[in-house]
Amino acid sequence: MEYLINLAILFCIYGMLALSLNLVVGMTGLLSLAQAAFYGIGAYACAIGMTSLGLGFFTTVLLGILVNGVLAFIVGKILSRFQGDYYAIVSAGLSIIVFSVLLNWKDLTNGPLGIFGISKPAVFGYQLSSNLAYLLLCLAAVVLSYFFYNLIDKSSFGRTLKAIREDEQLTRSLGYNTKHFKSIIFVISAVMSGVVGAMFASYIAFIDPSTFQLKEGIFLFTIIIVGGLSSARGSIAGALILISLPEILRFIGLPYETAAQLQQIIYGGLLVLMMVLKPQGLFGKYKM
Amino acid sequence: METMIKVENLTKQFMGLKAIDDLTVEIPAGVATGLIGPNGSGKTTLMNVLTGLLSPEAGTIFINERRFRKIKPNMLRRLKIARTFQDSRLIEQMSVEDNLLLPVAENRCWHSLAERNTNAYREKLEAVLETIRLKQYRNKNAGELSYGQRKLLEIGRTLMQNAEIYFFDEPFTGLFPEAVGQILAIMQKLKTAGKTLIIIEHNMNLIERLCDYVAVLDHGTLLAEGTPAEVLKNEQVREAYLGK
Ligand SMILES: Nc1ncnc2c1ncn2[C@@H]1O[C@H](COP(=O)(O)OP(=O)(O)O)[C@@H](O)[C@H]1O
Numbered sequence: 284m285e286y287l288i289n290l291a292i293l294f295c296i297y298g299m300l301a302l303s304l305n306l307v308v309g310m311t312g313l314l315s316l317a318q319a320a321f322y323g324i325g326a327y328a329c330a331i332g333m334t335s336l337g338l339g340f341f342t343t344v345l346l347g348i349l350v351n352g353v354l355a356f357i358v359g360k361i362l363s364r365f366q367g368d369y370y371a372i373v374s375a376g377l378s379i380i381v382f383s384v385l386l387n388w389k390d391l392t393n394g395p396l397g398i399f400g401i402s403k404p405a406v407f408g409y410q411l412s413s414n415l416a417y418l419l420l421c422l423a424a425v426v427l428s429y430f431f432y433n434l435i436d437k438s439s440f441g442r443t444l445k446a447i448r449e450d451e452q453l454t455r456s457l458g459y460n461t462k463h464f465k466s467i468i469f470v471i472s473a474v475m476s477g478v479v480g481a482m483f484a485s486y487i488a489f490i491d492p493s494t495f496q497l498k499e500g501i502f503l504f505t506i507i508i509v510g511g512l513s514s515a516r517g518s519i520a521g522a523l524i525l526i527s528l529p530e531i532l533r534f535i536g537l538p539y540e541t542a543a544q545l546q547q548i549i550y551g552g553l554l555v556l557m558m559v560l561k562p563q564g565l566f567g568k569y570k571m
Numbered sequence: 572m573e574t575m576i577k578v579e580n581l582t583k584q585f586m587g588l589k590a591i592d593d594l595t596v597e598i599p600a601g602v603a604t605g606l607i608g609p610n611g612s613g614k615t616t617l618m619n620v621l622t623g624l625l626s627p628e629a630g631t632i633f634i635n636e637r638r639f640r641k642i643k644p645n646m647l648r649r650l651k652i653a654r655t656f657q658d659s660r661l662i663e664q665m666s667v668e669d670n671l672l673l674p675v676a677e678n679r680c681w682h683s684l685a686e687r688n689t690n691a692y693r694e695k696l697e698a699v700l701e702t703i704r705l706k707q708y709r710n711k712n713a714g715e716l717s718y719g720q721r722k723l724l725e726i727g728r729t730l731m732q733n734a735e736i737y738f739f740d741e742p743f744t745g746l747f748p749e750a751v752g753q754i755l756a757i758m759q760k761l762k763t764a765g766k767t768l769i770i771i772e773h774n775m776n777l778i779e780r781l782c783d784y785v786a787v788l789d790h791g792t793l794l795a796e797g798t799p800a801e802v803l804k805n806e807q808v809r810e811a812y813l814g815k
């Protein structure tokens with residue numbers, strides 16, 4: 284039972300991360316590989332806030348929002364000058380920089396040793412000590428994120444983002460400050476994944492920099508490519524598929540080593556297969 | 572005639588090739604001006620400079636007596652300029668309806684996040700869909716439309732905008748007579764409403780029917796200007812353009 288609850292919480296975490304990434308990659312067509320950076324900053328804001336500073340969970344979430352918001356605003360301004368491959372490269376650069384800061388700023392982050400003893404939040408005075416209670420919080424957050432995604436999708440803001448993804452110059456000539464739109468959605472997405480980072484840290488109780496590397500950003504990318512670009516349903520479906528895959532491999536009784544290797548091959552194979560057979564992903568609404 | 576647009580000593584080069592070469596020309600307000608000239612004479616380039624897709628190397632642009640070194644694309648909404656493209660430019664993976672709403676929807680970032688309901692533009696949208704006869708395709712993606720329907724959708728998009736100045740780059744090319752008639756009617760209506768039209772077109776019959784004024788470009792310079800009748804009589808024009 285605990286095993287299933289643990290799995291369900293991971294679904295929720297990755298589902299939300301996929302939703303936040305899809306706002307940038309699917310809806311706006313910006314190939315961002317920076318998501319793990321904001322996810323990590325949110326997680327560290329929570330970890331440092333709750334352990335060293337003795338803050339409550341929700342205060343640390345606000346702290347993460349603030350730090351991510353400011354960073355994403357600055358980076359987003361720079362990134363919004365770029366497109367396509369350049370966007371991917373520059374955003375990957377950001378991910379690498381943030382990772383090495385987490386790794387090397389030992390006074391703040393405790394470096395590679397990570398931070399222990401992060402506790403679960405209290406909601407309205409009620410301490411969420413069991414994983415089941417935490418799952419309920421996560422589910423609520425997923426539902427909220429899902430609706431938030433669709434809120435953007437159905438708004439004029441969403442229409443403009445989708446126009447930018449196909450023809451930015453045309454969109455500009457129809458009266459939109461497209462750079463501004465691009466940097467705002469980048470900030471929204473960054474803040475969102477930072478909040479998820481805090482939820483992750485508080486759940487897992489111990490974090491270290493290795494979780495927040497570039498390859499995590501690439502993994503998230505895989506989730507939305509498989510599940511579907513520009514689709515809330517696709518984000519969730521992709522997370523379900525890619526999170527349950529290693530569990531299935533374990534279930535059929537492969538030795539750990541083999542399973543781990545096979546997993547990478549399957550991820551890669553899945554990505555290639557999707558690109559060839561169904562480039563818009565399972566539930567996707569947009570072809571790159 | 573009052574002047575709506577004036578360019579002075581405008582030059583636009585592409586790697587040494589002067590597509591627009593020290594051009595000075597005026598476009599009258601409230602009438603239709605035909606922009607003609609052989610292929611490669613710089614008509615589209617001039618339109619692109621005037622709608623902010625290209626920046627000129629030299630020269631001055633006056634729109635409604637306001638002076639510009641160059642036009643930026645995001646100024647068009649404020650300047651009330653709408654245009655179509657020689658090869659239709661639509662948001663392919665977006666419905667006909669959304670393509671039409673795009674130029675009128677809220678363009679302030681945060682405000683647009685709150686705009687979910689587009690009833691404010693409904694009436695206009697229905698009227699335009701009626702005019703361009705794409706009602707039954709409203710939920711289809713632009714990418715699924717035929718060539719002619721795409722041209723009509725692009726024109727519909729300009730109609731949504733309540734613009735004062737309309738640029739049409741070869742709006743009739745490749746269309747069946749029925750669609751040509753439809754577009755002619757739309758343009759006549761814009762003229763009646765006192766709008767300024769600039770139309771690039773090769774068919775002199777259509778130019779004569781539609782335009783009050785014609786400017787002839789050749790190698791990026793102004794070869795002749797005047798009423799269609801005057802221009803057609805011009806020896807140089809007949810030689811350079813009509814090959815007679
Ligand atoms: N983007 C571009 N890059 C390079 N050369 C161009 C570009 N656009 C137009 N040209 C050149 O500029 C000249 C004028 O082109 P254009 O304005 O399209 O002519 P027209 O519309 O009158 O047929 C042509 O010689 C064309 O090849």
Ligand SMILES: [Mg+2]
Binds near residue numbers: 615
């Ligand atoms: Mg042309």
